[in-house]
Amino acid sequence: xxxxxxxxxxxxxxxxxxxxxxxxxxxxxxxxxxxxxxxxxxxxxxxxxxxxxxxxxxxxxxxxxxxxxxxxxxxxxxxxxxxxxxxxxxxxxxxxxxxxxxxxxxxxxxxxxxxxxxxxxxxxxxxxxxxxxxxxxxxxxxxxxxxxxxxxxxxxxxxxxxxxxxxxxxxxxxxxxxxxxxxxxxxxxxxxxxxxxxxxxxxxxxxxxxxxxxxxxxxxxxxxxxxxxxxxxxxxxxxxxxx
Numbered sequence: 063x064x065x066x067x068x069x070x071x072x073x074x075x076x077x078x079x080x081x082x083x084x085x086x087x088x089x090x091x092x093x094x095x096x097x098x099x100x101x102x103x104x105x106x107x108x109x110x111x112x113x114x115x116x117x118x119x120x121x122x123x124x125x126x127x128x129x130x131x132x133x134x135x136x137x138x139x140x141x142x143x144x145x146x147x148x149x150x151x152x153x154x155x156x157x158x159x160x161x162x163x164x165x166x167x168x169x170x171x172x173x174x175x176x177x178x179x180x181x182x183x184x185x186x187x188x189x190x191x192x193x194x195x196x197x198x199x200x201x202x203x204x205x206x207x208x209x210x211x212x213x214x215x216x217x218x219x220x221x222x223x224x225x226x227x228x229x230x231x232x233x234x235x236x237x238x239x240x241x242x243x244x245x246x247x248x249x250x251x252x253x254x255x256x257x258x259x260x261x262x263x264x265x266x267x268x269x270x271x272x273x274x275x276x277x278x279x280x281x282x283x284x285x286x287x288x289x290x291x292x293x294x295x296x297x298x299x300x301x302x303x304x305x
Contacts, residue, residue, distance in 0.1 A: 090117060090145075092172045092182035103160045105186065107153040107170050111145040118144050118175040121153045122213060123168070130163040140213060142175060165189040215246040220271045221257055224278050231282060232289075239293040247271070259285045266292050 090113065095106040107123040122140040129135070139154045160166055167190065172182040212232065214225045225245045232238070244260040255271040267288040269281045 089113060090119070090172060090182050092121075092170045092184040094168055094170050094184045094186045096168075096186060098160075101159055101161055103158050103166065103188070105156045105158065105168050107139075107155070108150065109143075109145055109153055109172055109182070110150050111147060114147045116144065116146055118142070119181065120173045120175055120215065122171045122173075123154050123156065124211075125156050125158055125166065125168045127158055127160065128165040130161060138211070160188070163189075165191075211242040213242060213244040215244055216257070217247045217249065218255060218271070220273050220278075221245075221247040221255065223273075224257060224271075224281065227278060227282055228285065231286065235286075239289060241293070241296070243289065257281075259288065261289065261292055264292075 091110045093108040093110065095108055097104050097106075105123075105125055107121060109119070109121065111117055120140065120142050122138070124136060124138050126134065126136045137156050137158070139156065141153075143151070143153060145151050156168075158166060166186070166188040168186040170184045171180060174181050212225075212229055214222070214229075216222050216225050228245060232243070239261065241261045244258075246258045246260060248256045248258065250256055250270075256268055257271055258265045259267040267285050269284075272278070
């Protein structure tokens with residue numbers, strides 16, 4: 063009897079520990095939901111906070127469509143949001159006209175507002191094989207799809223002014239990086255701040271904020287220089303592994 067009691071007690075604590083582990087394993091999840099009506103597809107970005115903690119996060123929703131003729135078009139939505147414990151929240155919706163021979167890819171990224179880390183992601187692909195039919199290489203479309211992608215994570219008017227200036231200049235360049243570029247801003251003591259140029263989770267250049275137009279233009283030129291150097295080094299490393 064004593065042995066049975068000990069076994070029963072151990073079993074009880076085992077289940078308690080498993081329940082506790084299950085609660086600790088809960089996290090924020092991202093989900094792309096889609097619904098099709100005739101030739102129209104509606105993409106919905108959804109976040110689920112499975113934790114017991116209030117969260118402040120960022121989202122980025124991208125849809126890329128390839129038409130039957132080979133033309134690419136994309137739609138990008140992003141923003142900051144908060145989500146309560148155990149809440150399911152719709153972040154954004156995109157409607158895309160999709161013909162039978164069109165292809166579509168959608169990506170949803172959720173990032174922590176404070177630490178800038180990726181906490182959840184999801185993707186959706188429709189007729190994805192059509193992306194490769196008119197490409198010389200298997201990865202040519204994937205590279206082209208992300209060219210010129212910039213993400214605005216600035217917080218002040220000065221940061222927004224720099225991002226707008228950067229976006230106009232960068233979008234006109236013929237050779238854009240295949241990596242997404244994030245322009246983020248960190249507040250410092252007083253009224254100053256720091257703007258970071260980030261590629262592939264690496265900060266390649268930073269500078270202090272200053273509202274002067276000439277100063278921002280100088281920083282823009284330096285930022286574009288570092289982006290070009292980063293992309294060149296990346297291509298050099300990639301080519302070293304091609305035999």
